[in-house]
Amino acid sequence: MLKYSDINSFHALKALKLASATYKIFSLKDAQNQFGDISLLPKSLKVLLENLLRFEDNKTVTKAHIQALVDWQKNKTSDQEIQYRPARVLMQDFTGVPAVVDLAAMRTAVEKAGIDPECINPLSPVDLVIDHSVMVDYFATNKAFDENVEIEMQRNGERYQFLRWGQSGFNNFRVVPPGTGICHQVNLEYLAQAVWxxxxxxxxxxxxxxxxxxxSHTTMINGLGVLGWGVGGIEAEAAMLGQPISMLIPEVIGFKLTGKLKEGITATDLVLTITQMLRKKGVVGKFVEFYGDGLADLPLADRATIANMAPEYGATCGFFPVDEITLQYMRLTGRKDDRIALVEAYCKEQGLWRNMGxxxxxxxxxxxxMNSVVASVAGPKRPQDRVELPNIPATFNALMELDLKPAKIEQERLINEGGAGAAVDAMHSSLQNDHPHCVIDGKRYPLVHGDVVISAITSCTNTSNPSVMLAAGxxxxxxxEKGLHRKPWVKSSLAPGSKVVTDYLKASGLMPYLDQLGYNLVGYGCTTCIGNSGPLPQPIEDAVQCYDLNVASVLSGNRNFEGRVHPLVKTNWLASPPLVIAFGLLGTIRKDITTEPLGIDQQGKNVYLKDIWPTQLEIDEALQNVSTAMFHKEYAAVFDGDAKWQAIQIPKTKTYVWDEKSTYIRHPPFFEGIDQPAKPIQNIENARILAVLGDSVTTDHISPAGNIKKDSPAGRYLQAQGVDPKDFNxxxxxxxxxEVMMRGTFANIRIKNEMLGGEEGGDTIYVPTNEKLSIYDASMQYQHAGIPLVIIAGKEYGTGSSRDWAAKGTNLLGVKAVITESFERIHRSNLVGMGVLPLQFVDxxxxxxxxxxxxxxxxxxxLSDDLQPHQMLDVEVKRADGSLDRFKVLCRIDTLNEVEYFKAGGILHYVLRNMITAE
Structure with missing residues (x-):
C-alpha cells in the first residue's frame, strides 16, 4: 500500500463521520482556506488536487505543485508537471500478459542481482480481466459459445497457466477468468466503487x-464519476510498482449537454455525434468534462457509452461527475449500501457532486x-467520421470511385495503347462486377462490393448499455414475427460484455429471437471489435479474394480502422446494436436502409426499418427485466472461474520457470545488463530510415494485431519452432x-510505406542494396551492421489503442527515434518508456x-545527459548525392521524470536500477 502524506501543508486532513464508520479524508473544503477558492474548478481537476494533497512528500509532490493546480483557474491552462498516483490498475489479457511477463522478468533480474525476488510486487491493487482471447470461430448455432470457449482454452493454455501463476505468485493481483466479461464492463458493473x-x-x-x-477504453469508467484513462502496459507496470504518472496539468474542455434524445434515437447515435464534434474541436491530450442540466435525464449506461469513446475523440478522459443517477446505478448493480452512502457523503463534502446549474x-x-441528434453510423475507416443513415450508400460509392480510379486510368491507358483484348475485358468485368458470387449450402448468391459479410454485436461500448441491447432484441x-431472415453471406454474432446481459435478454424473452436470426451467444469478450472476428466462411472468403471485393462489416464497437476487424474486410461501420441486426437483414450498405425494404413478410409485403424499430415505451418495458439480483448472481464468484480454469496446474515458485521451447511466453531481453550502470545519452549518428509513413498511422498499424500470416516473418518463425499454421492463433x-511480436511490428497488411510508393504491407527498401524486404528483415540486417534506425511519419502518429508492443517492438527493431508532425498521447509516452526518442517537426x-x-x-x-524537456535538437541530413541539409526538431520528452526514464533506458529500467542501487 502506498503511504499517504503526513506533511499536510494545507491543513486538509480531517475525519468524515458516517453512521456506519469514520474515515480520514484530505478535505478540499478545508484546504481552500489556505490555497484559495476552488468552487468553480472542474471536478476532474478536483480529483487530481485531492490526489496531490494525499501524496504530498516535498519531492514528487510539493506545496508548489498543489498551488499550481489551484492557480490553473487563472489562465485555464498550465505548463506545470505533476505526479499523479492512481488508486488501482486495470488490465485486459492481451496487454496484461506482457506486463506480467515483464514483472516476472524483473523478478528474475533482481534474483540474479542477489535480491529477494518477492520485492517485485504491485503496490497498488491490480485486476486483470481475460476478455481479449475468445474468437468467433463458431457462430449462428446454439453450440457456438461452448465450442468457442473450448478452442479458447486449447489455444491459450500456456498463457492462462502463466496468468494463474501470476495470480498466486504476486500480491495485490487478481485475475477474472475467461468467459466472464469485458474488462470495462466488469469494472463498471462490479470492480469500481466511485470512492475507494x-x-x-x-x-x-x-x-x-x-x-x-x-x-485505452478504460475511460468508460468516467461515466461512473471515476477518473481513469488508458496507458501503455509499460506505464501501468510502473504505476503498480509505486511510480507516479508524470503529466502536465491538463486543459479541460467542458461539454454542455441539454435537452433529451428524440424517439428512436439511441445512445450510439449520441456518442457518434459527440465523437465527431470533439475530434473536430481538437481535444488530444486534454480532459473533457460533461456538464449541463441535460445530464439529469442521461442514464448512467449512456454516460458510460460516451466516456468509452474518449480515445476516439482523442481526449485523455470523458468525465461525468457523481450525482443521483450514479447512486441509482450503484444500487441497481448491487454495490453495498454503506459504500453508496459514503459516495454521496464524500462527494458532497468534497465538492465533487453534480448540482443543477x-x-x-x-x-x-x-x-x-441532444434533441438535434439523428440516426448515424461511423465509417468506413475511422470512428470520428460520422455518416447520417441515409448517406451511407453515397459515402461508400464515393470511396469506391476513389479506390477504382487507378484501375480505370490503367484501363484507359491499355485502350489508348492498343492493348485491347483479354486484359481489358477482364478489367472491365472486375470494374462492372458482372459475375461475383458465392455458393452457400449449394445455393448461388451474388456477392458484390458493399455487401455486409460481418454483422457483430460486440465490444464494451454498447454491450454495457441495456437500452440498446434490449432494442436489438x-x-x-x-x-x-415479420418472417425476415439474415442474409446468408452475413457472419453474425452476439458477444456481450457480461453475463448479466444474457440474463436480462433471457428474462425479457428476447434471446430466442436473436438466436433464430443467427445472433447466438459466441462468447463474453471483445471479439470482432479487436479483430477476433474469426475466419469468414470459406465460400465468402474465396469470393472476396477471387473478385477483389470491397465488402463491409457493421459492428457495435468503437474501432473500425482499416485492417482491424478482418484482413479481407476493407470498410467497417460502427452502429448501434439494433442497426447491426438491421444491416444483417439488409445484407448491404449500398442501399439506403431508411427507405429500402429489409425483406418481405408472410403476406408478400415489403418490410421497412420503421416497421421493426422498437419504440421507447417497448424499450422501457423491457428494461424492467434488469434486476439487482442478476448482478449479485453473476459477480458472487467472479474470480473463481469454471472447472477448466480451476484445473490448470501451476508451479509454486517465487520466480517464473521460463520454458525455452514455449512459443507463447518467453524471457524478454529488456533487462539484460540491468545490474550495470546506464550508458550516457549520446547523439544518434548515421542512422538509416526504416520507413516513411503518412498521417493517422495507428497503433494497430504499428503493433502486431490480428491473424499471423503463414508467409510473414512471424509465421516463418513459428513454423521453424514446429507450430502448424492452423495453430498460429x-x-x-x-x-x-x-520473438513473434518484434517480427510483427510494422507488419500490418494495410500499412503504407512511402519508400515503396505507398504500397500496402509491412515491407521497406533496404537502402544499401536497394532490396525490397520485410521491415523486420531489413531491421535485422541494419542492426547486424550496427546501424541505428529512424521512423519518419506525419500527423497523429500512434492513434488508437494503448499498445505497449507498438513501443516495445519499435525498440527491438533498433529504432532510436521517431520523427513525426504530431503524436497521440499514449504512444508518445510509451516510446519514452521504452527508451525511444519521440521527435516532432517544427515551423x-x-x-x-x-x-x-x-x-x-x-x-x-x-543529445546528452543534460537533455531537457521540450529541448530543440539538430538533425543533419546526408542525401544520396552527398549533399547536406539541416533542420530542427522538438524533443517530445515532455517532463523531467521522462528525462530520468529515458536516461535509465526506460521507465521499468529506472525502477529496477533504483531498486538494485537501494539494496
Missing part, C-alpha cells in the same frame, strides 16, 4: 476511486442539444513472446517539405 478505501497506520482513508488501465471554469466549451423479435495471444515542416524519401542518412545532435 485505503489503510494507513491503522486508519481507513476515503478518497476518489481512480485508475489507469492497459486498454453547475457552470465550472473550463479552458474552452462546446455544447449539444426487440428488433430481432419483430423481424422474426493471433498476435494478441502471443504478446508474451518477443510547419513535414517529411514532404524536407524531401525525406527514405534514402537519406540522418544524424541527430544536441
Amino acid at each position: 478505501l485505503g489503510e494507513s497506520d491503522g486508519d481507513t482513508y476515503a478518497f476518489p476511486d481512480t485508475l489507469v488501465g492497459t486498454d 453547475d457552470e465550472p471554469i473550463f479552458t474552452d466549451t462546446l455544447s449539444l442539444d 426487440l428488433l430481432a423479435k419483430k423481424a422474426i 493471433s498476435y494478441g495471444s502471443r504478446r508474451g513472446n518477443h 510547419g515542416q513535414t517529411r514532404q517539405s524536407l524531401n525525406l524519401t527514405g534514402n537519406e542518412i540522418l544524424s541527430i545532435h544536441s
Whole structure:
C-alpha cells in the first residue's frame, strides 16, 4: 500500500463521520482556506488536487505543485508537471500478459542481482480481466459459445497457466477468468466503487476511486464519476510498482449537454455525434468534462457509452461527475449500501457532486442539444467520421470511385495503347462486377462490393448499455414475427460484455429471437471489435479474394480502422446494436436502409426499418427485466472461474520457470545488463530510415494485431519452432513472446510505406542494396551492421489503442527515434518508456517539405545527459548525392521524470536500477 502524506501543508486532513464508520479524508473544503477558492474548478481537476494533497512528500509532490493546480483557474491552462498516483490498475489479457511477463522478468533480474525476488510486487491493487482471447470461430448455432470457449482454452493454455501463476505468485493481483466479461464492463458493473478505501497506520482513508488501465477504453469508467484513462502496459507496470504518472496539468474542455434524445434515437447515435464534434474541436491530450442540466435525464449506461469513446475523440478522459443517477446505478448493480452512502457523503463534502446549474471554469466549451441528434453510423475507416443513415450508400460509392480510379486510368491507358483484348475485358468485368458470387449450402448468391459479410454485436461500448441491447432484441423479435431472415453471406454474432446481459435478454424473452436470426451467444469478450472476428466462411472468403471485393462489416464497437476487424474486410461501420441486426437483414450498405425494404413478410409485403424499430415505451418495458439480483448472481464468484480454469496446474515458485521451447511466453531481453550502470545519452549518428509513413498511422498499424500470416516473418518463425499454421492463433495471444511480436511490428497488411510508393504491407527498401524486404528483415540486417534506425511519419502518429508492443517492438527493431508532425498521447509516452526518442517537426515542416524519401542518412545532435524537456535538437541530413541539409526538431520528452526514464533506458529500467542501487 502506498503511504499517504503526513506533511499536510494545507491543513486538509480531517475525519468524515458516517453512521456506519469514520474515515480520514484530505478535505478540499478545508484546504481552500489556505490555497484559495476552488468552487468553480472542474471536478476532474478536483480529483487530481485531492490526489496531490494525499501524496504530498516535498519531492514528487510539493506545496508548489498543489498551488499550481489551484492557480490553473487563472489562465485555464498550465505548463506545470505533476505526479499523479492512481488508486488501482486495470488490465485486459492481451496487454496484461506482457506486463506480467515483464514483472516476472524483473523478478528474475533482481534474483540474479542477489535480491529477494518477492520485492517485485504491485503496490497498488491490480485486476486483470481475460476478455481479449475468445474468437468467433463458431457462430449462428446454439453450440457456438461452448465450442468457442473450448478452442479458447486449447489455444491459450500456456498463457492462462502463466496468468494463474501470476495470480498466486504476486500480491495485490487478481485475475477474472475467461468467459466472464469485458474488462470495462466488469469494472463498471462490479470492480469500481466511485470512492475507494485505503489503510494507513491503522486508519481507513476515503478518497476518489481512480485508475489507469492497459486498454485505452478504460475511460468508460468516467461515466461512473471515476477518473481513469488508458496507458501503455509499460506505464501501468510502473504505476503498480509505486511510480507516479508524470503529466502536465491538463486543459479541460467542458461539454454542455441539454435537452433529451428524440424517439428512436439511441445512445450510439449520441456518442457518434459527440465523437465527431470533439475530434473536430481538437481535444488530444486534454480532459473533457460533461456538464449541463441535460445530464439529469442521461442514464448512467449512456454516460458510460460516451466516456468509452474518449480515445476516439482523442481526449485523455470523458468525465461525468457523481450525482443521483450514479447512486441509482450503484444500487441497481448491487454495490453495498454503506459504500453508496459514503459516495454521496464524500462527494458532497468534497465538492465533487453534480448540482443543477453547475457552470465550472473550463479552458474552452462546446455544447449539444441532444434533441438535434439523428440516426448515424461511423465509417468506413475511422470512428470520428460520422455518416447520417441515409448517406451511407453515397459515402461508400464515393470511396469506391476513389479506390477504382487507378484501375480505370490503367484501363484507359491499355485502350489508348492498343492493348485491347483479354486484359481489358477482364478489367472491365472486375470494374462492372458482372459475375461475383458465392455458393452457400449449394445455393448461388451474388456477392458484390458493399455487401455486409460481418454483422457483430460486440465490444464494451454498447454491450454495457441495456437500452440498446434490449432494442436489438426487440428488433430481432419483430423481424422474426415479420418472417425476415439474415442474409446468408452475413457472419453474425452476439458477444456481450457480461453475463448479466444474457440474463436480462433471457428474462425479457428476447434471446430466442436473436438466436433464430443467427445472433447466438459466441462468447463474453471483445471479439470482432479487436479483430477476433474469426475466419469468414470459406465460400465468402474465396469470393472476396477471387473478385477483389470491397465488402463491409457493421459492428457495435468503437474501432473500425482499416485492417482491424478482418484482413479481407476493407470498410467497417460502427452502429448501434439494433442497426447491426438491421444491416444483417439488409445484407448491404449500398442501399439506403431508411427507405429500402429489409425483406418481405408472410403476406408478400415489403418490410421497412420503421416497421421493426422498437419504440421507447417497448424499450422501457423491457428494461424492467434488469434486476439487482442478476448482478449479485453473476459477480458472487467472479474470480473463481469454471472447472477448466480451476484445473490448470501451476508451479509454486517465487520466480517464473521460463520454458525455452514455449512459443507463447518467453524471457524478454529488456533487462539484460540491468545490474550495470546506464550508458550516457549520446547523439544518434548515421542512422538509416526504416520507413516513411503518412498521417493517422495507428497503433494497430504499428503493433502486431490480428491473424499471423503463414508467409510473414512471424509465421516463418513459428513454423521453424514446429507450430502448424492452423495453430498460429493471433498476435494478441502471443504478446508474451518477443520473438513473434518484434517480427510483427510494422507488419500490418494495410500499412503504407512511402519508400515503396505507398504500397500496402509491412515491407521497406533496404537502402544499401536497394532490396525490397520485410521491415523486420531489413531491421535485422541494419542492426547486424550496427546501424541505428529512424521512423519518419506525419500527423497523429500512434492513434488508437494503448499498445505497449507498438513501443516495445519499435525498440527491438533498433529504432532510436521517431520523427513525426504530431503524436497521440499514449504512444508518445510509451516510446519514452521504452527508451525511444519521440521527435516532432517544427515551423510547419513535414517529411514532404524536407524531401525525406527514405534514402537519406540522418544524424541527430544536441543529445546528452543534460537533455531537457521540450529541448530543440539538430538533425543533419546526408542525401544520396552527398549533399547536406539541416533542420530542427522538438524533443517530445515532455517532463523531467521522462528525462530520468529515458536516461535509465526506460521507465521499468529506472525502477529496477533504483531498486538494485537501494539494496
